[in-house]
Amino acid sequence: MTSITEATPERADLARFGYSQELHRRVGSFASFAAGFSFVSILTTVFQLFFLGYGFGGAAFFWTWPIVFAGQLLVALNFSTLAARFPISGSIYQWSSRLAGSTFGWFTGWIMIIGQILTVAAAAIALQAVLPSIWTGFQLVGGSAANSSPSTPTGAQNAVILGVILLLVTTVINIVGIRLMTLVNSTGVVLELLGVTAIIIALFSHTKRGVSVLVNTSGAAPTPGSPYIWAFLASGLMAAYVMVGFDSAGELSEETRSPRHIAPRTIIRALVVSGIGGALLLIAALMAAPSLTDGKLATVGMPYVVEAVFGNTAGRIMLVDVIIAICVCTLACQTSGSRMMFSMARQQALPFHKVLSRVNPRTGTPIACSIVVGVGAVVALVVNLPQTAVFTALSSLCIAMLYIGYLGVTGPLLLHRIRAARGRPSEATAEGIDERGKKLFSLGKWGIPVTVIAVAYQVLAIINLAWPRSLVYDLTGHTWWLQWSAPLFIGGTLIIGYLVHLRLRGGTMTSPAPEVIKAEAAA
Numbered sequence: 001m002t003s004i005t006e007a008t009p010e011r012a013d014l015a016r017f018g019y020s021q022e023l024h025r026r027v028g029s030f031a032s033f034a035a036g037f038s039f040v041s042i043l044t045t046v047f048q049l050f051f052l053g054y055g056f057g058g059a060a061f062f063w064t065w066p067i068v069f070a071g072q073l074l075v076a077l078n079f080s081t082l083a084a085r086f087p088i089s090g091s092i093y094q095w096s097s098r099l100a101g102s103t104f105g106w107f108t109g110w111i112m113i114i115g116q117i118l119t120v121a122a123a124a125i126a127l128q129a130v131l132p133s134i135w136t137g138f139q140l141v142g143g144s145a146a147n148s149s150p151s152t153p154t155g156a157q158n159a160v161i162l163g164v165i166l167l168l169v170t171t172v173i174n175i176v177g178i179r180l181m182t183l184v185n186s187t188g189v190v191l192e193l194l195g196v197t198a199i200i201i202a203l204f205s206h207t208k209r210g211v212s213v214l215v216n217t218s219g220a221a222p223t224p225g226s227p228y229i230w231a232f233l234a235s236g237l238m239a240a241y242v243m244v245g246f247d248s249a250g251e252l253s254e255e256t257r258s259p260r261h262i263a264p265r266t267i268i269r270a271l272v273v274s275g276i277g278g279a280l281l282l283i284a285a286l287m288a289a290p291s292l293t294d295g296k297l298a299t300v301g302m303p304y305v306v307e308a309v310f311g312n313t314a315g316r317i318m319l320v321d322v323i324i325a326i327c328v329c330t331l332a333c334q335t336s337g338s339r340m341m342f343s344m345a346r347q348q349a350l351p352f353h354k355v356l357s358r359v360n361p362r363t364g365t366p367i368a369c370s371i372v373v374g375v376g377a378v379v380a381l382v383v384n385l386p387q388t389a390v391f392t393a394l395s396s397l398c399i400a401m402l403y404i405g406y407l408g409v410t411g412p413l414l415l416h417r418i419r420a421a422r423g424r425p426s427e428a429t430a431e432g433i434d435e436r437g438k439k440l441f442s443l444g445k446w447g448i449p450v451t452v453i454a455v456a457y458q459v460l461a462i463i464n465l466a467w468p469r470s471l472v473y474d475l476t477g478h479t480w481w482l483q484w485s486a487p488l489f490i491g492g493t494l495i496i497g498y499l500v501h502l503r504l505r506g507g508t509m510t511s512p513a514p515e516v517i518k519a520e521a522a523a
Contacts (some may be wrong), residue, residue: 009435010087019346024178024364027256028448031182032263034189036270039336040247041123041329042278043322048126049238049395050285051301056148056471057228057235058217059286069275071457072243076271077443078410080264080269082428083250084440087259091250092341092405099412099428102349103501108408109344110497115401116337119245120377122394123330126161130323133303135317138162147197160381167381170331171374174338177219177363178255181335187290188328190466195321196277199306203284206309213286219294231466237472240461241399242278246271247406251336260434264441267388318359334377345369345373347483373395396472397486398463405491407458421448466490 011021027035053061073489079091088094092112093303097105131138132155141158173181192385217228249266252260285305289297296304345356345366355368384394416426429447432440443450474482481488 008256008460010259013199013260013435017086019088019254020358021254021331021362022364023089023254025255025257026178026364027182027252028254029262029266030267031186032252032256033105033257033269033273034186035248035252035332035335036246036266037274038185038192038325038328038332039248040243040270040274041192041325042164042242042274042281043125043196043325044329045238045242046278046281047302048129048324048326049301050282051234051298052303052395053238056300057232059213060215060217061235061238062214062230062282062286062344063161064232064239065275065279066364068236068239068243068461069271069279071454071461072246073268073271073275074454074457075406075410076246076268078413078451078454079247080267080441081443082409082413082448083247083253083263083267083440084260084433084434085428085430087127087194087250087253087256089251089254089339090341091247091253093340093343095250095428096338096405096408099409099416100215102347104412106344106349106495106501107494108405108505109340109349109410110500111401111493112405113340113344114493115398115405116340117373117376118380118394118398118401119165120170120333120337120373121163121380122241122398123326123333124163124170125159125381126326126329127129127162127166127323127392129301130303130319130326131162133300133307133322134319135308153322155485156384160384164378166327166330167334167374167377170327170334171328171370173331174334174365174370174374175363175367177365181331185332185335188324188331191271191321192325192328194278195318195325198321200280200284201320203281203288203309204304207284207289209251209287211283211287213292216285216292233467234472236464237396237399237470240403240465241395242270242405243274243290244335244399244402245333246274248332248336251339256400258435260440261436261438269397288507291323293450298349304335327361334370334373337373338366341369342366351500362370389459396465397489400462401493403462403465406461407455410454412452412460414448414455417451418449428493468492 008021009026010025014021031159041504053064057064079095082095084090086094090109093105093109096108100108139154139158140161141154145458173184181504192249246267249256249270251262253263256262272328284303286292288309289305290308291297291342303319306318309315310318341350341356342359344350345353347353347355350356356366356372358368359365411430416428419431420426420429429442434440468484470477473481473485
């Protein structure tokens with residue numbers, strides 16, 4: 001096995017960007033795919049938020065899935081282009097900095113860190129959607145399955161408690177090292193893929209209605225007097241929440257062997273497999289659900305369908321697989337967030353950067369970053385302890401933040417593509433070869449149209465995610481600051497970020513944009 005101190009092509013490649021190899025390269029092709037797939041984690045997110053999509057749009061909410069998938073695929077294609085050219089940890093921050101300058105990149109990275117911490121918290125509380133369904137003893141607050149709905153006070157409080165316990169476990173795994181993390185994550189992904197396949201086959205073999213159910217709006221909850229389109233847009237929050245995190249392969253670039261070749265492909269593969277698997281899972285569930293109108297699809301969601309089809313014993317076995325998926329999803333989210341934080345700290349771009357940028361030589365992991373992300377997620381849960389909208393609010397808020405971070409990459413990339421089309425070469429569009437002698441991943445002549453549509457989609461998605469819907473952000477129905485919490489939180493994040501950046505500018509923060517285009521073209 002290659003020693004971390006041994007000279008390797010990847011090590012030399014990283015040095016051209018001005019960084020030394022501190023993280024251990026233990027990630028292969030499948031582990032890279034697993035990082036992105038487990039972040040998306042269709043079992044986690046579909047089981048967690050099926051009730052949200054159905055509750056807003058009825059069965060016809062399914063069509064938000066292909067719409068979001070198409071938009072995110074365009075984003076992923078752009079990310080793959082950049083992953084081939086900048087194989088560096090903290091990919092979103094690094095890409096944005098190189099495309100738009102260190103200040104713009106800093107704010108993109110800052111938003112991503114906050115968004116990732118919230119995503120870790122949102123993934124952890126997904127346990128509440130499953131554990132009490134397996135055994136009522138997991139309902140630590142209230143002690144009854146009837147009190148386990150995430151929208152009830154006892155369900156929300158129990159979700160926080162279970163989430164905190166899970167975060168303690170994932171933090172320990174991340175601290176131990178990338179070898180254990182990839183082993184746990186890859187094993188979990190294999191089990192999730194097997195579970196998804198088994199559930200889809202079983203549901204399709206127990207259908208109660210045809211595919212016409214996909215245009216059925218029964219059970220939808222539009223605002224009285226409003227057209228269905230507004231309920232449909234709200235139901236799209238479920239799909240938008242699921243299909244993020246595919247860029248995790250880029251976050252682990254410095255720990256991946258042959259990252260210029262592997263990362264671009266695994267970014268796309270993670271999203272495509274998730275998109276197809278999730279679509280089949282939704283269709284099968286809607287066709288096999290015992291009833292569309294008894295209210296359970298809009299409250300209990302997917303666990304209700306699985307238990308009804310499989311029966312108590314087999315259904316609970318399948319739900320155990322969902323629990324595994326939730327655990328590895330939380331683990332992958334935390335790993336990705338810690339690498340983003342490490343990448344910024346290494347540039348002296350965060351407070352306490354000396355501690356945060358320290359990599360344990362034995363484990364090859366930024367231990368302090370893993371702890372900070374874990375603690376941050378715990379804080380996000382604890383402050384939401386009395387909030388009955390904790391599921392929907394956290395989910396929508398964290399994904400809105402990630403979408404803004406993604407836009408901080410694709411927006412500047414579009415400008416670079418336009419300049420390159422006018423004869424002004426860009427590092428982001430430079431040609432070259434990867435570690436295996438193949439041409440770097442590129443969109444060629446399709447670069448500009450793909451990026452234009454991707455940017456337009458992202459802007460519309462951010463507006464939809466942050467829209468102040470009381471049924472998403474304020475289940476009390478009368479607390480204005482909860483209803484407007486998304487724009488308020490995003491604005492507050494930017495203001496605090498400005499103050500932090502203002503302080504750092506007077507320090508020793510360095511620019512993360514070395515000139516490597518000539519070396520890139522000659523590679």
